[in-house]
Amino acid sequence: ALKYDKIMAGLYIHIPFCKSRCIYCGFYSTTATELIEEYTNAICKELELRKEYLHESVSTIYFGGGTPSLLSLDETARILNAIYIYNKVEDGCEITMECNPDDVTPGFAKRLAGQNVNRVSMGVQSFSDDILAFARRRHKSEQIRSAIENLREAGIKNISIDLMFGFPNETISQWNNDIEKAIKLNVEHISAYSLMYEEGTALYKMLDKGTIKECSDDTYLEMYNLLIDKLNDAGYEHYEISNFAKPGFRSRHNSSYWHNIPYLGVGAAAHSYNQESRQWNISNLKEYIRSIEHGIVPYEDEVLSTDSKFDDYIMTSLRTCEGIDINYIKENFSIEHYEYLRKESEPHIKNKLLTLSDDGRRIHLTRKGLFLSDGIMSDLMHV
Template sequence: MAGIYIHIPFCKQACFYCDFHFSTNMAIKNDMVEAICKEIELQQEYLNGELIRSIYFGGGTPSLLDETHLKSIFNYLNRFHNIAFDAEITFEANPDDITQDKLEILYQNGINRLSVGIQSFDQEVLKWMNRAHNSQEAFRCLELIKKSDFDNFSLDLIYGIPNSTHETWEKDLKSLVGFQPPHISSYCLTIEPNTVFGRWQQKGKLNEASEDYSSEQFLYLSQYLTNSGYEHYEVSNFAKKGFHSKHNSSYWEQKSYLGIGPSAHSYDGKNRQFNVSSNGKYLKALQSNEIPAQLDILTQEDRINEYLMTSLRTSEGCNLKFLANELNYDLVKNAKPQIEHWKNTGLCTLEDDILRLTLKGRLLADKLASDLFLVN
């Protein structure tokens, strides 16, 4: 089974931490939807007719689309792809866009899962991050969702905020769990160079939170949500039983997926494809019936490294038999000193050919995975 990701490259305003591709120019929204539909048609052979188990509308801010846009996109998806009757169809939304009417429109048009960017319930933090919504809207939108037909939704929170406190973080988690979301994604604030925060940092106006501060909040996050009935199934993701994200899990499981829209990525099981990160160039290409993508041919080393990076972030861990049988690589033979050191320092376990990071190890997941990387 495969997945489809659709990138909607529009936002009302720029969050100061965001380095995703988007534009605040809504004048081309109709043209963009037409181009997205055209790309769905042109890319119809990419997944070789595989059954689509998940569709994910990301961005940007998909909740800026109206019903006519949704109907057009779903019309093309259904015409050119084989979509499972029980496919998970996720739609990212900002709290300020959620109304009772909007929820009804989304649900009636086939959306069955929401992903809502709360980020924080604290008004000062939201203002500092330049979020489009305020604290009151964050609470209001969740009350509307709880009364709606949506029984599957995910909420996002950010931790490691340098001008905040542990007390604020604890209040955010308590508020979030109070709404009993089936799924929670929580990410540490990272200062990227091409963002407002990145420019502030370069000018000495902003310092990232210390590693100790962020680590303490991560550990509290994991403990609090685990005690509240959530499974910590990936470094940044928590779910109640039966509510793992099918779409995100397909990435971690090396499943094929098609990315539609400017800046979207695709993976056919062997190689990757990257769409141009420019609305203008994307529109121009599709108007000429051209796919605005560049092929990235993965080497054996690339595929091994990607599997190590994604699998070690999950509770399923790194399957040594998969590495041996599918990628012809003996991890224990090639990385025995590192693995033994991790085991001795409480960073991992190795049982039944599964290498798993402990909670302590997950604090360093990306660094530990990179220590195992093969160099081309």
């Protein structure tokens, strides 16, 4: 059997409601906000139905979406209450709520702090009103600063913002301006993602029709390098491909995904993982609610083979600054897996895309390798 650290677990609550859809969003979400009340009941019921899923105490809770900040005070309180009833929650648990800047009024911020939410992740994306309008974001750039001031006033000391780069026609100087404004906000954590064109999104349709053009790879690379340099200089640690934190402020919840920690995902389209299998709830809001009302969690699952576990470990660990622990591979997988990793990593080490740590115990991406990470991971994976 594989050896794991069994002392903690994560809990993810998916809130799929949005007032409007952003053009790039490929996540499962809906604008049918009239179903929020029924959905809240279903979430609480699913927490009861799945109270045996986690054998560890919960050390992180994450409300993601969608737009969790659309929940009322009462709805959030009921979900949190159900979490505490059906799970053992650690003292000092990291509780994160994703928010849109325009939802964060002084009253809303006080309410979050009053419910022990101690971390907020805010979808800023850009400080350019033109880009925000193009992406169909609801907020304006001036609302970002006031949202952060409101959270600080309420006593929330751990704030993360999301940025996005590589919009059609976005210039390096626009992106540089975004990074500088983000640094000035002095938040504890910054996540930054290159714009993705996912099938089924409004953005993909625009690309398909030829009304917009994708950024060149050279521009993406220049933007990513600029991001790393500026955030490193500002004292942020680049601890995962897309994530930067001030010392002591890594996202504990997201880190659990990259460090093989079990988690329970509750809600429509939510994923769960218990180190032996993966489960995912159906991506249909009405069917999800109906099924839960009948006492059945509607999910599919996949039992993980040793090869799948190996591939998962390669993919998640290589995303982090720690990289692949060679001893972990030797202890938990076969000699064949170890030899495969050694053979496949050699050409990437030669090409300076991967490097060995000084003690020879870890393999991680170099700065040059970061931008080619998908291809490198794929080469090192067994299946």
